[in-house]
Amino acid sequence: xxxxxxxxxxxxxxxxxISTLIILAGVVIAIIRFAKGIGSVGxxxxxxxxxxxxxxxxxxxxxxxxxxxxxxxxVHLFGLKKYxxxxxxxxxxxxxxxxxxxxxxxxxxxxxxxxxxxxxxSYGVASIMFLVAWHVFLYLxxxxxxFSPAIFEWLGWKNWRRGIGKIIVALCILGVILSLLHQSALxxxxxLAPHKVHPLWYSELIPVFFFVSAMVAGLCMxxxxxxxxxxxxxxxxEEGYTEKINDIxxxxxKFGSIILICYFFLKWIGVAHDRHFNxxxxxxxxxFLVEVLVFVLLPSVLFAVGARKKSVSLIRFTAILxxxxxxxxxxxxxxxxxxxxxxxxxxxxxxxIILCIxxxxxxxxxxxxxxxxxxxxxxxxxxxxxx
Numbered sequence: 001x002x003x004x005x006x007x008x009x010x011x012x013x014x015x016x017x018i019s020t021l022i023i024l025a026g027v028v029i030a031i032i033r034f035a036k037g038i039g040s041v042g043x044x045x046x047x048x049x050x051x052x053x054x055x056x057x058x059x060x061x062x063x064x065x066x067x068x069x070x071x072x073x074x075v076h077l078f079g080l081k082k083y084x085x086x087x088x089x090x091x092x093x094x095x096x097x098x099x100x101x102x103x104x105x106x107x108x109x110x111x112x113x114x115x116x117x118x119x120x121x122s123y124g125v126a127s128i129m130f131l132v133a134w135h136v137f138l139y140l141x142x143x144x145x146x147f148s149p150a151i152f153e154w155l156g157w158k159n160w161r162r163g164i165g166k167i168i169v170a171l172c173i174l175g176v177i178l179s180l181l182h183q184s185a186l187x188x189x190x191x192l193a194p195h196k197v198h199p200l201w202y203s204e205l206i207p208v209f210f211f212v213s214a215m216v217a218g219l220c221m222x223x224x225x226x227x228x229x230x231x232x233x234x235x236x237x238e239e240g241y242t243e244k245i246n247d248i249x250x251x252x253x254k255f256g257s258i259i260l261i262c263y264f265f266l267k268w269i270g271v272a273h274d275r276h277f278n279x280x281x282x283x284x285x286x287x288f289l290v291e292v293l294v295f296v297l298l299p300s301v302l303f304a305v306g307a308r309k310k311s312v313s314l315i316r317f318t319a320i321l322x323x324x325x326x327x328x329x330x331x332x333x334x335x336x337x338x339x340x341x342x343x344x345x346x347x348x349x350x351x352x353i354i355l356c357i358x359x360x361x362x363x364x365x366x367x368x369x370x371x372x373x374x375x376x377x378x379x380x381x382x383x384x385x386x387x
Contacts, residue, residue, distance in 0.1 A: 019361050019364070019365050022361045023362055026354060026355050026357070026359065026361070029355045029358070030358075033107060034112075037110075038107075042108070042348070042349060042352040042355075043346050043347065043349055044108065048335070048346040050334040050335055050346075051335070051346070051348065052352045052353060053108040053352065053355065053356055053359075054104070054108055054334060055331045055335050056104075056327065056330075056331070056356050056360075057101055057356055057359050057360070059334055060326060060327050060330045060331075061098075061101040061104065062097065062098065062182075062186060063183070063214040063326055063330065064093075064218060064221040064326070065096075065101070066094070066214040066218030067090045067094060067218030067219055067221050068090050068091045068093065068094020068179075068218070069175045069218075070222075071083055071086055071091070071222060072087065072175060072176075073175075076169050077172060077176070082251065085241065085244050085245065085248065086245070086248055088147065088377070089225055089226065089371075090218075091147040092147055092150075093225050095144055095146075097221075097363070098136065098140045098143060100359050101136075102115075102140065103359060118134065119134060128185060128188055128192070131185050131188075132185045132186060132189065135182030135185055139182060142171055142178060145164065146168065146172065148160075148164050149161055149164055150374045150376055152164065153380040153382070154380075158382075183210055184208065184211040185207065187206040187208070187209055187210030188210075190206055191204070191206065196338055197333060197338055198337035198340040199276050199279060200271065201288070201332055202274075204270075205266065205273065206270075209263070212259065212262060212266060213326055216256050216263065217323065217326040219255055219256050219259070220256060221319075221323065223256075223319040224316070224319050226249065229371065232368070233372070237377060237378070238378065241377075246312045251307075253306050253318070253319075254303070256299070256300075256318070257300050257301075260297075260300035260303065260322070261297075261300045264297050264300060267292050267296065268292075291325065291329060295322065295324065295326075295328060299322045302317075302318040303315060303318050
């Protein structure tokens, strides 16, 4: 009787109730959107083509999913076995991040049924959108294959598990190449709008900015996911797992500090290259300084201090601060400074905000469902020799 009460309490936990309500609200808004068009729930228009769904769920979602290829390359290509405990959580986070970015794109497209056209119907090889579509399609497929060992272990498909293990290094190399290409290609999209994005955020180097910032976003997301998983799924963890995660977090903090300081100098190289120092005294210039100093330079210093003092809590706080900075940067490029010289700005509707939150919540629920059932944080006893 006590077990039944425990299961019932788990099912009706505050998280489950709140997430269910959010997802139901999102489903209702999605139905309205597909019945009446994107204009019924969002602010997309010919003047402002990038709404909250693209700015948050796609541009930010793809950036924070970069941890998958980084951890995979660290473990499989560079032999850093220390990071193996976070490999599968990183791959799952990356796969779901891309999957739900595509779902958000479906909700944003004017003709969502044409999402398959760049891959299977119309090959516009001269279009950067064609390039992005193929990159996302291929990388999503590669990430599924990289995570598939956990699925095969869960299903008990031993031959499939051994087979995928033989090509995992090749998949990792392909994933690194594709991630390098499409993270930068997303930034390359905005090269098409040189007179619409504010000069302080527009640069010929924006593809490089997107790729480097995605690297640190992916690391920070892994730090946050590891922290939350360590608390939510503590019953699955083997003895000593928490100490390993703390050590891994310190290592990720060191890498994060190095990448952020490189990103900081790259941003100033962009300003110098385009000769826009005179714009720093304007209102937008002040906002640019806030983004670069508070959400790039400061986190770089805090990561270094946290790693030196072995403060895991400081590194986790800094990871959250950095993710906020990535969110601000992507929204600055796609919404806040887009058509900056116009008298009006793109203000999201409440329905668009709820739909955006519902997609993120659904991703978290799916992550939780998979981790509770598949060997993501724990090792499957029948396949320990293959890890």
